[in-house]
Amino acid sequence: MVQLLIGLTGTAQSITLVPNMTPEPTKLPELILSHRIESVDLDEELECGVCNSQIKKTAFLEHLNSCAAGTRIPHLMMNVFFLEDEVVAKDALIERNFIHLLNDEPIELRYSKCLYCQSPEMHVEDGCRIVKRAYYLGGMFQNTEREYSDTIKFLEALRNQAKVLKLKLQQKRKMNRITLFLQIVFQIEDDENFMKSLPANAFSAIKKIEEKDSQAVEELKFELRKKAEEESEFLELARAVCLEKMTEELVVVDIKNPRTTPFEFVNTFF
Ligand SMILES: [Zn+2]
């Protein structure tokens, strides 16, 4: 039990600032937690990466079903939106639990299960009575860290796959238009031997376009990988700062008003 406590409270302890300078009651680190909540506006528009038109977010998947029909793009984007909502919900849950800890309200936990106690009986008897609010929050961060970062990584990977497929689809459509144009200009009826039937200069022009297109795909992949790395670094930092700020406030409550009753819980899906 002691080891478990040390393990779970490690994060909170290592990040807690020296408490002899009384922290001012700060505002919630809304900036950090809500950096992903861009808008809840139902009229929000997104640019379709295939046809470049602006589409309302609520109609976006429907649009992709026709605009990117026959590709995996609609399916990938459906999962991206789903996971984006999940990340927002996970951020919001941590924020709510911080407030619950500040106000001594029931904490929202999966299956209403205490992070520290092995059974509900242990929890009521003595269990985590010695665990301060600040440490409990640290435990919550630590417990959800792996799942949170896996969700983000999965989300980034799906979003990046969709971006690459969108570019490829754009390129394919452009090549179809060029091919059709050249078929008309050079009166080529044999679709299968289209390239062989082209005059040399048109042939090399097409080859150049193909080369440039595959280079553009490689460049996009490189850029997306770099952005994904930066994003996860930022996220790690944001979580750490967030925990630090919240811990500062909880330490004050823990000093002024030490816990005397067991934490109460309500179940949560996230
Ligand atoms: Zn489109």
Ligand SMILES: [Zn+2]
């Ligand atoms: Zn407990």
